[in-house]
Amino acid sequence: MAEVKLAFIVSKPPYKSEVPKLGATHAMAYQTVEILLEEGDTVTPTLCYVGDGVLNCIKGQKAMDIYGITSTETHLKNCLLVDLDVYVCKEDLEKFGISENQIVDAEDMGAEKKIQVVPFEMIKKVVEGAKHILYF
Amino acid sequence: MAEVKLAFIVSKPPYKSEVPKLGATHAMAYQTVEILLEEGDTVTPTLCYVGDGVLNCIKGQKAMDIYGITSTETHLKNCLLVDLDVYVCKEDLEKFGISENQIVDAEDMGAEKKIQVVPFEMIKKVVEGAKHILYF
Amino acid sequence: MKLGVFLSEYRTDTSILQRLSPEKLGIILVGNGVYHAAIKEKGQSSQILNLKADFYALKEDLETRGLNVSNLDSRVKPVTYADVVDLIFNEYEKLMWI
């Protein structure tokens, strides 16, 4: 019986690379991993957006309308719906002048969970407390 | 009957991307293009290395021994053997402290042609004189 | 030389543009290049916008990223794919994707 904590750190802006999207979708997979684990074993990812990665969190993304591709916003909403902890770096948001009300939420889908704006110090603690780091 | 001049500008360092290698191999294809052109039509590429792209021109690359892949050096030698004009930017070589005797040559294969170390001003003239630019 | 440049990255070396200094320069911001037109860092607009050039940003790529025309720097004109075709054929002789 063991919980393994993972730090998912997304540092790249969306759409120019598939990698930031895959950060969200791989983190989400924690939900179904138990079918492959022993009884009582769990994986707990925390999904953190830092640096240019915070640009993934801007809401109102029209990727589906324009390119027919699920938006990173939708992937983020799905993360919130499956109760993942999603952190976005406060200092980096401020650097870009992005306010909290510009950030993706999943209220329209009935999610209580929100993306949490946290100081980098908190993300550092996530990395320190994790067994492994996945840097996207 | 027309000659079309092309500026092939390679700006990326080797091996981390396939693109710089493809700059050389696409330029080399000028040699066989006549089978697809009207009588008298020609394509004349000039292959120029600028910025971090000058790192492609360092000789002694062991890509074949280590990874089993044709080295960028070999592709460059082949360019010289088919009499392509290959320019490398003097200012950028100097920035990296790379001397002329560290640059790829094809003397061992009997080529008279050499990579020419030229000021950026010359590469600018190539771009200005070309009908199209291919930036790698 | 009338040069139309497609800039598709937010972080990339654009020094080649200053070095080439064409008589006429157009910069068409596509993909993550649109952040140059719509995002400031520490209150500063992207340095790219200080080049002597005409600037365009692909509307479709702005909107894909949750941005829109209201976010655009005043130096940048929004364009569609159809507009880009006309820029290519009517405004510039040579193109570069950096």
Added chain:
Amino acid sequence: MKLGVFLSEYRTDTSILQRLSPEKLGIILVGNGVYHAAIKEKGQSSQILNLKADFYALKEDLETRGLNVSNLDSRVKPVTYADVVDLIFNEYEKLMWI
């Protein structure tokens, strides 16, 4: 935290390393990361080498690029793939590829 970082690019944002400031940091230069160990610009070594860390460069990737151990900055130790395996298991607890 004992952190082993693989750096495979020559031009990339490495600021996350300063921000994380682990107690023990190892930087393993692979791919184009090896240029940090063997190339100077305007006579200056890469800023990366000023970090408080142990530095390694993959010999195979140096030689692929026409460089060799004699080009290495004195702060950097050449390693092989086999050595990298030992670094991974014996020296660092967590790994990051940036």
Added chain:
Amino acid sequence: MGTLSIGLFSALVGSMNYDFALKLAEAAAAKGHKVNLWFSSNAAGSPLKGQKHLKDYSHGETPLRKLIEKGVEVCTCEACSLARGVNKTNSIEGVQWSAMHWYLAKIHGSDRVLHIGGE
């Protein structure tokens, strides 16, 4: 009306350069221009047929077939494709197979060239 040759070196999924190139080709063809599309580097993996259209991923097969129907000439670099396991039997019908000189020959006859580098 003019001729535009696009050289595309990016993978089907990832940078969205592929989506850009296909949309630009479509827009140019819609205005009556002649368009040529050359695949090299990771784009040379994209003529593989049977791509499942999943909404989470960029999709190439359907729009590519439409472009070919509309008269856009599409050609892949044979060696680049073969190295990736894509060959004439498993690839999308109507995509041409040639060597790099195809691209240079098309460029010779083009008014404009947009060479889109890859990863």
Added chain:
Amino acid sequence: MGTLSIGLFSALVGSMNYDFALKLAEAAAAKGHKVNLWFSSNAAGSPLKGQKHLKDYSHGETPLRKLIEKGVEVCTCEACSLARGVNKTNSIEGVQWSAMHWYLAKIHGSDRVLHIGGE
């Protein structure tokens, strides 16, 4: 001896991250470690079989088959592969097919994880 899981997101040809991952897997296995290899993003195009080994290009099929013979577990992200036209019938035998939770489960049992991002 330990367990190393490598997540590989880069294409077969291009960055040479793929070559790196295969060589590292080989070196770790040679020292007696257990190695798991997960393909997602553009690496999920690489299980396509019939890759022609041309010297100008990175080659995956032969070394991948050797790694699988040596006991390295290799798995591709099913959706990522299908979107690229790679499926169970045209792919290299011995490569496993699963969803992203396969990678997380392997990570759970790993001493070390090297997550190699892609383009």
